[in-house]
Amino acid sequence: MSYVLGVDVGTTRTTAAVCRLEGGRDAEIVLVVPSLLQLTDAGTFSVGEVDPVGWTASGFARRVGDAVPFSLGPEVVPAEELTALLVMWVINDVVARQGEQPRHVAVTHPAGWGPYRRGQLHGALRQVGVHDVTLVPEPLAAAENHAVRARVLPDSTLAVFSLGSHAFSASVVRRTQGRTFELVNHVEGVDQPVGGDLDDALAALVRGRLGKDAFVSVAECEAAKRAFGPSVVVAGVEVTRDEFVEEIRPAVDQLVATFVRAAGAVQPEAVLMVGGGVRMPVFGDALSATVDCRVLAEAAPEHSVAKGAAVAARLVVVGPEAEPEPLDTSVLVHTREASLRFPVGEVAQADDEEFTAPPPRPPVDVSPLELPPPRSKRMTRVLKPTGRRSGSRSD
Template identity: 80%
Template sequence: MAYVLGVDVGTTRTTAAVCRLDGTRDAEIALVVPSYLQLTEAGTFTVGEFGGEGWPATGFARRVGDAVPFSLGPETCPAEELTALLIMWMIGEVVAREGEQPRHVAVSHPAGWGPYRRGQLHGALRAVGVHDVTLVPEPFAAAENHAVRARVVPGSALAVFSLGSHAFSASVVKRAQNRTFELVNHIEGVDHHTGADFDDLLAALVRGRLGKDGRVSAAECEAAKRAFGPAVVISGVEIGVAEFVEEVRPSVDHLVATFLRAVGAVQPDAVLLVGGGCRMPVIGDALSASVDCRVLAEAAPEHSVAKGAAVAARLVVLGPDSEPDPIDTSVLVHTREASLRFPVGEAPRPDDDEFTAPPPRPPVDVSPLELPPRRVKRMASALKPAGRRSGSRSDSRDDDEDGR
């Protein structure tokens, strides 16, 4: 069956979603792997395989456009090339499962990227043989995923609260007359606590009970953080929800204050929660108390951007005018009114003329770094489909990661 593909390369995990062209507009998760590459001594790359001999690379997706490359043993590789290699591998794995090539591929990226960063990723994708691709800002993808099931009228606004394991952002998008979306405002968090920091706060509470020699399970902390009941037991220590909320309240208030600054005077129709960190009930509760609109989240908010990217790819192929208005349905919500998920719009096609020069940088006196010739073609041919994989039913380790 003909399909399109959406790929979201997060700091912790990379997710691929497919959307059928002759089926419903909803997307489904096809593959989830850790955002982890490792160059082996044999000169081949493995994907998602922790440990073993070699030189690992993580966190590269957020460093696209950085002039300083990753040093992987005998090789140096820019962040955009590592990102493109992982995307290429994801596409290949989905093609092997589906038995045919996707009609189009959409890849999400942070809303703060300008033409230079987008151009660097486009160039790296072309170098590894991925040509028919559209880059979609993450809040647009979140919004498009929502618009699949909830009617979003032209002129209305949606706010996107994104919290992953290592990144936070707040955005506002507006529905245009042509049924696409426009970015109204965006703030990228810098000094904010993210999912991994909340894990550490919970671990500190447990360690305070156990003493300095106590051993705390990081996996238990991560799982308990997002699914707090009246109390949780971690490494044999019971932590009440009120105690955890009191510990994280300053961090949550900081996140919410930044989000409200991004919203400004705009009155959004809904707040869309994106990223695995939003599974924490305290996030939804704090936002519900601060905004006068619905606060909406999917059961797995870490997958919302990948699904929305797939929906955006479908719009690129079929066009927004071919899609009927959705019938409102309901999902997990954090406020008083039941509704659904998220919407995006068709991202503009890249124009190579935009990518001729990087944005201006402040004057800094540094010694020039001579980069060796790029070897991305040789690296791409050496990429091996190794490592742990999961589809829509990912294993427990994948489910315990915040993603993004």
């Protein structure tokens, strides 16, 4: 069955969703893999798994357009090429699962990217053979995912509160007369708390009871935070939700205040919470107490952007005028409800801008550093998938 593909390359995880061209517009998650690329000593690349022998790159998606490349042993690789290689691997893996090529691919990117960074990623994708692709800003993808389930009238606005492991952003988008979304305002958190800081706060609480030299797994803290009930047990120590909320309250207040500044005088129809960091009810409660509108999230808010990218790819193929408006908006619920979540939901196709010069930067006196030339063409040829991960498919 024909399908389109949406890919969200996050700092921690990369998520892929497909949307069928026949039937409903709902997108489904088909792949979740760590955003890791490893160069082995044999000169091949693996994806998503780390071997003790080799050089690993992570966090490259947010550094697209950075003049400083990644150094992986004998190779020097720009961030956009690593991102393109990961996207290519994802496409190949999904094709193996679906049995056919996608009709179109949409890849998300931070809303703050300008023509230079988008051009860099477009060029890198072409280099690895990915040509039929649309780049979609993350908040617009989140809005598209919302629009699948709820009718969004022209000229109405939505706000997007996004909190991941390593990034925070606040955005306002508007529905156009052509049933697409446009970006009204956006704030990218620079010195803002992120999901990883909340993990550290939980680890600090546990370490305070075990002793400052006690080992506390950050991965265990992240898993506990994502599944926080009345209490969690980390390293044998029970931490109640109230204790943890009290610990992170300054961070929550800071993020909500930044979101309010980004929204300005705009009165949104709803606030969409996306990213794995918003799973805790404290964020929904804090936003609900601050804004006079609905505050909404999915059961798995970290998947919202990837699913919205797949919806955007479908709109590129079939056109927004061919898609009926949702009839039932009863699935929208307030975050204070026990069920808490609902499946959230055209992005105008991004222009395939030509390569442009990077934005001007302040003059800085830096001693020149001679770097060996990149060998990306060889890396593209030797990319070696690790195979399907037993835990990569998401229900």
